[in-house]
Amino acid sequence: MPNVLTVRGLKKSYGSQMALAGIDFEVRAGEVFALIGPNGAGKTTTLRVIATLLTSSAGEITFLDHDLCKDPDFVREKISYLPEEAGAYKDMKGLDYLHFMANFYAGTPEEEKEFVDRAVAITALGEKLGDRLRTKVGTYSKGMTRKLLLARALMTKPALAILDEPTSGLDVLNALEVREIIRHYVKEGTSVLLSSHNMLEIEFLSDRVALINKGLILDTGTPTELKDKHQAKNLEEVFRSSVR
């Protein structure tokens, strides 16, 4: 499978504080690639750099054969980013929010409608958000808002969806629904780069995993490969073994 994203020697520092100390990984077309690690490991910083929110201090990032640092506008056309603590405009109705976001990506009104229809279908996979889409976002529960934002991120069928802790703060049922949505839409051709500190979630969702700690990638592979390599029962044990 060709690479959608290739990261080589990525470093990022905030003043004297080194957040990323030189990391390498790649995301292949049609796969879910996960960064796992504890809080402060550098997961969010990595995703923010790839989402063109932050600039890198050193290293190379190639996205669909384009240099991410030199051509961030191209990257923004092809990706979608769901931040960990994202929100939507509270005074907008859910449907208006989807139209507003779809308009940035759609070339024609028909395409915009197609994107929004897809988002409505995504939100309807779990709890019936359909009718609620006509009410203001400010009235949504956390789970409903998260599903709306996930639908927004996937509706344009981006080449790469960057999802930072997609189930963060959700209860068990809502988290399950969000995971199902991600798995379902990856089959339609979107590659996913996600981060989480929930090892079980990663094991369920990911094709390949990178273990990250203190700004460095410790190991990369499929969950099965990593478990075999570290002779562990699950990814939590793999992570513990890698950190030692």
Add this chain to the structure above:
Amino acid sequence: MKRFTNLLKKEIKELVTKQLVFSLLFTVILFNFIGRVTKKEVQKAIGVQTISALDQDGTEASRALLKFLESGLPGPSPATTIPPYKILDQSGKTKEQALETAKAGESKLLLVIPKGYGDSLTELKPSEIETYSFMRSFSLIGARSQVVVQGVIAALNEAQSNSYLKEKLPGMDPTAIKKPIKTKDFVVVQDRVAEGEANMVAGLISQQSLLIPVVLMMIVIYSSQMVISAVAMEKQNKTLETLLTVPIKRTSIITAKMLAAGLVGLISAGVYMFGFKGFFGGIGDEAAMAGAQAGGPALMQKLGLTFSTSGYIILGLSIFLAILVALALAMILGVLAEDFRSAQNMIMPLTFMVMIPYFISLFADINTVSLPIKIFILAIPFSHPFLVSQNLYLGNYGMIAAGLGYMLVVFVILVIFAARVFSTDKILTMKLRFGKKKAAVA
């Protein structure tokens, strides 16, 4: 362009809330109501005044005095004109009865001409006339009863002295004796000379340009607050990160926010000014009437102290540049704000920057203050629109051009800085927390 329009629509929709529309409507209705009430009171105050008179003397001289008050004496200027009064005759009543009747009616005062008034006049002795002024309210307009009293006394003295002079120097004009030196006042502005009084010109200029600083101050503060809040709300609602990753240029994000705030600010200021016009209309009537009576507009025309079309364009351009500077500055301050609450604090320095030239322009001439203060004031970009009208009147086009150029340079620098902030990590890492020790990095 489609993406920019999409974002601009969203920004405008966010700013035009029900609360804003309600507050604008309320302001217009309230100010118009106050203006109408004030206008009625002012008209009453500057119209023909009613006084009561008790003539205890009943001589030809006392009747002539009252007749003089009833007819008035027109003069060349408002200051020398004695207006006519409506007199309610209380003859045949005692002083107490006359006082009660006058108090119960609409009279501003009761004038009592004592017995012997005519005789003292004949003997050229000073006569004493009693006045009882009725204070029915303590408002500014209500306090005009004192002005009425002074007017009546001035009229009485005029009548009395004219009467003396006519008796002693028949055939002579009493005015020529009392004021042997006549003045003919001229005002010179640059190379134009016109007959008139300098204080009237100054009064009319301040009246003409009264609204300019108010409009400017309102638009600048209002629009800036909207931009700062718009950026801060994106941060607080966690929508900024998503917005920064959608396919739209960062400069378009800045422009959309500034344009939306500028448009809404301009419309809001226009609506507020419509309300203020209704309010000031009531208060300004008296001065406007006095100026018009004395040929004020013609004098201003002769001196070239009216705005031409190009003058209005220059003034508009200056205000527009000041708004742009304020919006660019507000955009940067908005980035520094962590949330909506801290955004409210961020507006303070900007407000002060507008207030300083505003108050100085109200009470002093910026051109005559000391050099360090002058430099300080001119360094504030918002000072220049306050000076434009004065410089236009005085033909200081160099100063106007320098002011416009300065504001343009400041705007370009601020926009470049704002664009850099939005294009780099600073948009997410720059924060200024009030009450905490340092500018924090996320």
